[in-house]
Amino acid sequence: KYYYSLVLPDKALNLTLTEDIIEKGEKKGTKDVSLTSKAMYLNPVITSKVDEINGHKIGYLVYSEFDASFDQELFDAFKNFKKQNVTDLILDLRYNGGGHTLSANLLASCIAADASLGKTFTSLRFNKERMEKRNNKQEIDLFAYPNHYRNLDTPLTDGGLGLKRVYCLVSGNTASASELVINSLRGIDLEVILIGEKTRGKNVGMEYEDYAVEGYIYRIAPITFQSYNAKGFGDYENGFEPDAGLKIKETNPFNEEGKFYILKDYGTNEEPLYAKAIELITGKNPMKSATTRGAGKTLQGWELNAPALHRPGYDGMLKKYEE
Structure with a gap:
């Protein structure tokens, strides 16, 4: 019942919710939890x-x-x-x-x-x-x-x-x-x-x-x-x-069939696009190559034709x- 009030608030909200107290898989009672809304502005x-x-x-x-x-x-x-x-x-x-x-x-x-x-x-x-x-x-x-x-x-x-x-x-x-x-x-x-x-x-x-x-x-x-x-x-x-040499898909930078690359943190040596930029600037790519990097860097998966990212x-x- 609080969904639209939380998603589309017209003012600050103060809500009290009831939470179950669970011990060893059994409900032992309830407790009230107070929530106060606050505007969030995301720094780009x-x-x-x-x-x-x-x-x-x-x-x-x-x-x-x-x-x-x-x-x-x-x-x-x-x-x-x-x-x-x-x-x-x-x-x-x-x-x-x-x-x-x-x-x-x-x-x-x-x-x-x-x-x-x-x-x-x-x-x-x-x-x-x-x-x-x-x-x-x-x-x-x-x-x-x-x-x-x-x-x-x-x-x-x-x-x-x-x-x-x-x-x-x-x-x-x-x-x-x-x-x-x-x-x-x-x-x-x-x-x-x-x-x-x-x-x-x-x-x-x-x-x-x-x-x-x-x-x-x-x-x-x-x-x-x-x-x-x-x-x-x-x-x-x-x-x-x-x-041509700079076309890199961040989820599969080494073009390995059936693989999905785990996304890395921004600005780290294991992040493929950032590492390629460092290579163009310095002449040396800090990222391990497809043949020398350790096991477990990629996951078996499927390609998804998802719509463009919405935010x-x-x-x-x-x-x-x-x-």
Whole structure:
């Protein structure tokens, strides 16, 4: 009876549940357990670290969602990268289905820094009617660096890395605003090396508007634009494909028939996509090969044609309607 109150609460909840007391398999009585609900806000900056390997200062960032309410945490990660003088960056977007274009600009601007000065981050094309009203001029969004980033009211120089390339870990769940970052950086000739599986392919985005109806706020977010980079490229509806030698399936990195690889922790030497990025940077793969690794690293199993990962939060390429 508490299901909808717990899943869709309209206020903080205080519940008292009854729990059976079991001793040696027999019920000895009951006791009351009090529960108090609390709002949870998941920080999309899941992992951020710097390792020094073979003379390289390697930054590693796992970012799960372009959520503008956590832009400070994202910027703090880049400030730490700059403070520690990272020379290389591994950006893990495997499970990032998108979010706010504002945060995408923050991330891309911090990676490129001076190389992005005054350049187009994204150019938006709307439907025929809106484009005619705009005299067929696309809406241009410049890279935010180094100006005051409007969501934090601070310049981005403290987090500007100025890298020439970035190693991006991707999968079929990498979509929309994640692909926007990849395309926008390539648009200013920054090398984006993809490791993993082909991205989902979503080159269109949504503008949202909030409406109040009978005391409730509804957010409407129809797809209204297609995104292009500074070179005018925007036809990535089929996704971005890693180069042949960098196509790795994290659940079967050694392409062994009938095997299923146990997922490892982010940023460890036994995690295949991360290990491949380390190899590209340093020349040496820290992961054991398929023939030398110990027994029990894989499990017999079946391939499942499961739908794309669903998670709460933003999906897509989201921006505020401003016309």
